[in-house]
Amino acid sequence: MQQWKVLFRKELKESLRNYKWLWIPVVFVLLGITQPLTSYYFADIIEQFGALPEGAIVDIPPPTSAEVLAGTLGQFNQIGLLVLVLAFMGTVAAEKNDGTLIMVLAKPVAHFNYLTAKWVHVLVLAVSSFLLGYAAAVYYTILLIGSISFSQVVISALVYCLWLCFVMTLAVCLSALLNSSGLAAFATLATALILSIASIYAPDLVKGSPGMLTVYSEQYLYAGEPEDGFWLGVIVTAGLIFIMMSAAIYLFKNQEAAKNAG
Amino acid sequence: MNELIASLQEVNWPLIAPLFLLSLILMITALVDCLKRGQTNGPKILWILVIVFINFFGPIVYFLFGRRNNE
Amino acid sequence: MNLIETKGLAKQFNETAAVKDLNLSVREGACTALLGPNGAGKTTALNMLTGLMKPTQGTIHFHANYPGDRREYLGYLPQHPKFFGWMSGLEYVTFAAQLAGLEKEEAIARAKEMLDLVGLTDNRAKKTAGYSGGMKQRLGIAQALVHSPKMIMLDEPVSALDPIGRREILELMKELKKRTSILFSTHVLHDAEEVSDDIYIMKKGEVVAEGSLVSLQEKYRQPAIVIETERNLADWAQLIEDKAWLRHMKTEETKATLTVENIENARTELLNDASLQQLNIVKFEVMKTSLEDLFMQVMN
Numbered sequence: 001m002q003q004w005k006v007l008f009r010k011e012l013k014e015s016l017r018n019y020k021w022l023w024i025p026v027v028f029v030l031l032g033i034t035q036p037l038t039s040y041y042f043a044d045i046i047e048q049f050g051a052l053p054e055g056a057i058v059d060i061p062p063p064t065s066a067e068v069l070a071g072t073l074g075q076f077n078q079i080g081l082l083v084l085v086l087a088f089m090g091t092v093a094a095e096k097n098d099g100t101l102i103m104v105l106a107k108p109v110a111h112f113n114y115l116t117a118k119w120v121h122v123l124v125l126a127v128s129s130f131l132l133g134y135a136a137a138v139y140y141t142i143l144l145i146g147s148i149s150f151s152q153v154v155i156s157a158l159v160y161c162l163w164l165c166f167v168m169t170l171a172v173c174l175s176a177l178l179n180s181s182g183l184a185a186f187a188t189l190a191t192a193l194i195l196s197i198a199s200i201y202a203p204d205l206v207k208g209s210p211g212m213l214t215v216y217s218e219q220y221l222y223a224g225e226p227e228d229g230f231w232l233g234v235i236v237t238a239g240l241i242f243i244m245m246s247a248a249i250y251l252f253k254n255q256e257a258a259k260n261a262g
Numbered sequence: 263m264n265e266l267i268a269s270l271q272e273v274n275w276p277l278i279a280p281l282f283l284l285s286l287i288l289m290i291t292a293l294v295d296c297l298k299r300g301q302t303n304g305p306k307i308l309w310i311l312v313i314v315f316i317n318f319f320g321p322i323v324y325f326l327f328g329r330r331n332n333e
Numbered sequence: 334m335n336l337i338e339t340k341g342l343a344k345q346f347n348e349t350a351a352v353k354d355l356n357l358s359v360r361e362g363a364c365t366a367l368l369g370p371n372g373a374g375k376t377t378a379l380n381m382l383t384g385l386m387k388p389t390q391g392t393i394h395f396h397a398n399y400p401g402d403r404r405e406y407l408g409y410l411p412q413h414p415k416f417f418g419w420m421s422g423l424e425y426v427t428f429a430a431q432l433a434g435l436e437k438e439e440a441i442a443r444a445k446e447m448l449d450l451v452g453l454t455d456n457r458a459k460k461t462a463g464y465s466g467g468m469k470q471r472l473g474i475a476q477a478l479v480h481s482p483k484m485i486m487l488d489e490p491v492s493a494l495d496p497i498g499r500r501e502i503l504e505l506m507k508e509l510k511k512r513t514s515i516l517f518s519t520h521v522l523h524d525a526e527e528v529s530d531d532i533y534i535m536k537k538g539e540v541v542a543e544g545s546l547v548s549l550q551e552k553y554r555q556p557a558i559v560i561e562t563e564r565n566l567a568d569w570a571q572l573i574e575d576k577a578w579l580r581h582m583k584t585e586e587t588k589a590t591l592t593v594e595n596i597e598n599a600r601t602e603l604l605n606d607a608s609l610q611q612l613n614i615v616k617f618e619v620m621k622t623s624l625e626d627l628f629m630q631v632m633n
Contacts, residue, residue: 006431010417017419019291023325026291030284030318037281086326099415103476106383106409107432108402136280143277258385300462 003109007117015125020087024125027083028076028133035072036140039063065141065148070218072137073160076130077214081164081192084129085171088122089185092176092252102257111253119172119245126168127161134160152224156217159230162237163213167192169241173248177255208236289313292321295329302328334396336361336484336514337382337403342391344377344538351377353538355391359484359531364510366525367518369535370632375518376412378535379486382516383409399483405433408477408485408513413493414469418462422453425461426476433480440479447475451505467498474505478513485509487517491524503527522628526550536631553627555580556596557620558603560589563613572608587615592622 015021038045042060063071092115095101104114134157142148170191174184195211206212207229219227292313296302302309309328312320335358342355352374359365367375380386382393384404395403416425423444430440448457451471456464464472470490477485490506491499506528509515519525525532525546532549534542542549560566570584578599581592593599596619603609604617 002436003432003434006428010428014417014419018329019295019325022291023288023321026284026288027318027322030281030288033281033284037277083322083326099411099413100417102385102411103409103415103429104432105385106404106407106411107429107480108404108434109432140277256386258380258383 004113004117007109007113008121011118011121015121021125024083024087025129025132028080028129029136030133031075031080032072032133032135032137033140035075036068036137036144039068039071040144063145065145066152066221068141068145069134069137069148069153069156070221072134072141073156073214073218073221076133076160077196080130080133081167082189084126084164084168085185085188085192088168088171089175089188090181091118091122091172093178093181093184096179096257097181105257112249115172115176115249115252116245119169122168122172123165126164130161130164131157148221149224152221156220159213159217159220159234162234163210163217166210166213166237166241169244173244176248176252208232210237210240213237285318288318288321292324296324299329301330303330304328334361335359336396337516338394339382340392340394342378342381342393343389344374344381344386345389350538352381355538355540357533357540359514359516361396361483361514362510363530364506364515364517364528365531365533366529367516367533367535368520368522368525368628369518370520372537373520373535374538375535376488377538379409379488379516379518382486383407385409405480406483408480408482410470410473410477410485410487410490412488414473414476416461416464416469416472418460420461421458422448422461422464422468422472422475423457425472426479429476430479435480443479443481444475447479448472450478450508451475452501467494467501470494470498470502471505474502474509478509482513484514484516487515489518489520492520499524522625526624534628534631541631542627550624553624554621555592556599557622558591558593558596558599559616559618559620560591560603560609560614561616562587562609563615564611566609566612569608569612573606576602578602 012021039062092101095104105111134153138148138153167188171184171188174187175181178184178187192211195206195209196214197211198206199209199211199215203212203215210233212229212233216227216230216233220230293310296306296309296313299306309324312328313324314320316323337357337359339355339357342352342357343350344352355374355378357378367378369375377386381388393403395406399406417428420428423441426444426447427437427440430443431437435443445454445457448454451474453468453471453475456468461469461472470493474485474487474490477487487506491502494502503524506515506517510528515528517529529546531545532543533540542553544552565586566589567584567586570582570589573579574582578594579591580594583590591599600619
């Protein structure tokens with residue numbers, strides 16, 4: 001446990017020094033407040049700058065709070081996720097390539113500690129950034145658009161968090177198993193994209209897929225009650241996170257840390 | 263023109279201010295990091311231009327790709 | 334007492350055998366050198382000992398007095414040590430100490446002590462990204478030593494350094510011998526001769542000579558006679574080929590190097606050899622071969 005804390009503190013310190021703990025939350029908060037603001041001023045913006053004929057009446061029904069928040073989740077799922085995956089694609093792979101990993105593993109370091117310390121740190125940063133951004137979005141939405149029930153907001157956030165954890169776990173695992181940061185990022189984003197596409201075009205076939213969690217979290221905002229398949233998705237995703245992490249630790253341990261230098 | 267000024271006055275500035283403030287924080291952090299760093303991936307001056315002139319995405323791209331990993 | 338012993342250790346990379354049948358023993362308290370040209374398998378051997386590589390065959394046995402994960406008792410300095418550039422030297426060595434299980438206060442105290450030992454006290458607050466090659470090497474030694482390992486392994490610790498840096502590290506190694514066992518690799522014979530007690534000479538993954546420095550020097554310090562003549566001595570060489578006192582002979586046109594059993598007999602006999610005299614002797618020198626001659630053979 002002592003060793004785990006040392007490794008975790010190293011991750012934390014590193015991300016503080018290279019400003020990850022500043023800029024990633026800021027990006028999420030910016031994304032979070034942009035969506036309600038543009039929704040609110042949408043009609044004005046069209047009126048001022050849109051090429052509408054003189055005298056045309058702009059009659060766009062104001063969006064509901066649920067729609068605005070669902071739109072925010074969509075933003076997080078694109079730019080937010082991209083930023084997170086790219087920021088952490090090298091968490092292990094880069095240490096492998098720059099030679100710092102063998103310095104660490106030459107000490108009596110458990111592979112489990114090394115990998116889970118990184119994993120927990122990545123999840124904490126990702127989830128904190130998301131929650132901050134989402135809180136900002138909720139605040140602006142309530143202020144500008146209208147109120148929404150507390151439980152709807154919290155549960156949709158939790159479900160979305162699980163999806164975020166799933167993607168970031170995949171990113172950490174692939175970073176540990178592959179030698180290239182870029183490949184790890186690409187494989188993670190491709191997987192996330194495929195899962196999302198499947199959940200849009202064949203939702204009935206992939207009820208338990210992690211990709212459905214984004215759908216479930218948005219639907220919860222609208223309906224306020226769990227969709228059919230909601231719990232299945234939650235359980236399957238939590239299970240997959242556990243399995244991916246266990247497999248990655250096992251495979252990482254059996255990997256050769258040192259490369260053949262000749 | 264008057265209409266535009268009038269509508270700008272209608273804008274709720276306390277609501278918009280955080281947007282500018284956070285963008286500014288993002289930009290300044292990236293700029294400070296870039297200037298303090300010994301070497302960047304690619305010419306430093308180019309990164310400074312990217313950070314300053316491309317709102318929001320400029321600093322992000324710098325943070326993601328402008329820095330060497332182990333520094 | 335042997336701290337670490339390997340039996341039939343081998344490492345295969347696809348088609349190439351990097352290390353073949355390595356039987357290595359490192360005595361506690363001794364400084365052992367793995368000497369050999371690049372590509373001899375020294376780094377691979379060290380990587381297997383640290384556990385960073387898994388042997389294809391063979392066993393590694395660490396002394397039973399030190400049970401559990403052998404990394405607890407080992408310190409390792411790779412050929413090109415790499416650090417987290419955003420950490421200061423002191424932070425890195427403290428981090429290394431804590432990884433090895435030291436409590437924070439103790440880790441900091443030990444780290445300061447080690448940095449003092451390697452002469453980095455003045456630079457300990459500086460980011461390691463700004464360290465020079467020699468400073469990184471010394472920082473690498475400090476982090477290897479910080480948890481008081483029973484043995485430290487240094488991979489080519491001086492090869493990347495300028496003469497002054499080289500001198501400093503060799504002096505430091507002499508100092509370190511008093512605290513811990515050392516196993517280091519090098520491709521320079523003089524470095525090995527200067528600090529080591531035991532030497533393994535490796536070539537193409539195999540050990541070609543091994544023993545204590547003294548015994549190796551003794552063994553390869555054979556009496557030799559160098560003869561140079563005006564005429565080609567190839568025909569004459571065939572005549573003496575079977576002489577009992579001759580161990581080994583190397584000839585090239587007008588020069589012959591003879592390794593002999595008994596220098597007195599050989600000298601008397603050779604100087605009275607009429608057929609040799611007919612070749613017009615230019616030079617007749619009695620000398621001793623050195624470890625260097627053997628090493629040159631290995632290197633070529």
